[in-house]
Amino acid sequence: MERETVLITGGAGFIGSNLAEYLLKRGHKVIVLDDLSRSTTDNIRACYNHSPHFYFVKGSVMDFDLVDRLVNNVDMVFHLAAQVHWEESIDDPLPSFAVNTLGTQNVLEAVRRSMIKRDPLKLMLYASSSEVYGTAQYVPMDENHPFNPQSPYAAGKAAADRLCSAYHHVYNVPIIILRQFNTYGPNQRIKGYSAVIPKFVSQVANNCPPTIYGDGLQTKDFHYIDDLIGAYSLIIDKWADLDLFGRAINFGTGRETSINALADIVIETVAEQTGRDLKGKLKPIHLPKRPGEVMRFTADISLAKKCLGFTPKTDIREGIAKYTSWFLKEGSPAV
Numbered sequence: 001m002e003r004e005t006v007l008i009t010g011g012a013g014f015i016g017s018n019l020a021e022y023l024l025k026r027g028h029k030v031i032v033l034d035d036l037s038r039s040t041t042d043n044i045r046a047c048y049n050h051s052p053h054f055y056f057v058k059g060s061v062m063d064f065d066l067v068d069r070l071v072n073n074v075d076m077v078f079h080l081a082a083q084v085h086w087e088e089s090i091d092d093p094l095p096s097f098a099v100n101t102l103g104t105q106n107v108l109e110a111v112r113r114s115m116i117k118r119d120p121l122k123l124m125l126y127a128s129s130s131e132v133y134g135t136a137q138y139v140p141m142d143e144n145h146p147f148n149p150q151s152p153y154a155a156g157k158a159a160a161d162r163l164c165s166a167y168h169h170v171y172n173v174p175i176i177i178l179r180q181f182n183t184y185g186p187n188q189r190i191k192g193y194s195a196v197i198p199k200f201v202s203q204v205a206n207n208c209p210p211t212i213y214g215d216g217l218q219t220k221d222f223h224y225i226d227d228l229i230g231a232y233s234l235i236i237d238k239w240a241d242l243d244l245f246g247r248a249i250n251f252g253t254g255r256e257t258s259i260n261a262l263a264d265i266v267i268e269t270v271a272e273q274t275g276r277d278l279k280g281k282l283k284p285i286h287l288p289k290r291p292g293e294v295m296r297f298t299a300d301i302s303l304a305k306k307c308l309g310f311t312p313k314t315d316i317r318e319g320i321a322k323y324t325s326w327f328l329k330e331g332s333p334a335v
């Protein structure tokens, strides 16, 4: 059987690179399009072992002609390229909107045009975000939870999420929208703006106290990367038998962890893995609360369970232990 070709935009990033490796192992041909603005080719080093079935194209989703050329030669498009930090979008909102919203429209438009020229693309997946919902108005948060984006990043992702749905309804683009809750795991590196788990692990590994914004009672639904890749895998296996096009599905764990609890877990885990006695020695430092931060998140994953049989397996302590072990082995991996 001919290998199906998948284009992953943002495929050198944290989630994209894990996905690329998984798809290559599954026997797909993978093309990664990434401008490396927020990542490094270190993340896709292992993908080259699958040569000649792996191709890396350094370029931007803002380059319509390039996206158009690539989309015309693939069976599936998984669109993950984005500027992912909501704090960065507060400091500098225009690039975030350009890449996350207009960049998504470029990909959708290229897919729409390709469907006129040739056999329809089989599947497009869009990496949306729980950020579109804003702070929970009820928990757990299902796919019908109102949109209340609280940062320019969240608003841009919300617009892109709805654009995906519109391209399905109007042009029949075969798209499924994944509303991913906070994901963490190997290949998630320290950057200028960093997600909370790499930031805490880096601080504690370097003998610094974790810095918490506000009282630390805010909660997130932390989802380990292997479980998210499991979700992509279930969709790839089952999409043809399900009526999911144009729909959004939540992927998270359904469990809430406060930032205070997360800081304690990270301190305990780093102490265990490095043999250092950190108990009582590294107390988190509380900084002023940040505008734009979502205060409560928990996913309702009933739809994913019902349609796909999705069951996240990794408990937060186990996931943090795996991430910390990768982080220490890589020696404080940065972009």
Ligand SMILES: NC(=O)c1ccc[n+]([C@@H]2O[C@H](COP(=O)([O-])OP(=O)(O)OC[C@H]3O[C@@H](n4cnc5c(N)ncnc54)[C@H](O)[C@@H]3O)[C@@H](O)[C@H]2O)c1
Binding pocket: 009, 010, 011, 012, 013, 014, 015, 016, 033, 034, 035, 036, 037, 038, 039, 040, 059, 060, 061, 062, 079, 080, 081, 082, 083, 084, 099, 103, 127, 128, 129, 130, 157, 179, 180, 181, 182, 183, 184
């Ligand atoms: N990590 C999470 O917790 C999380 C949660 C919800 C949704 N998401 C979404 O998942 C996707 C992947 O996120 P991630 O955590 O892997 O982030 P990441 O920053 O590691 O990956 C994003 C990748 O996109 C690339 N990129 C940025 N601008 C680009 C452009 N103009 N053209 C081509 N590539 C470009 C970056 O270089 C990077 O490699 C994003 O769409 C993000 O919004 C992530």
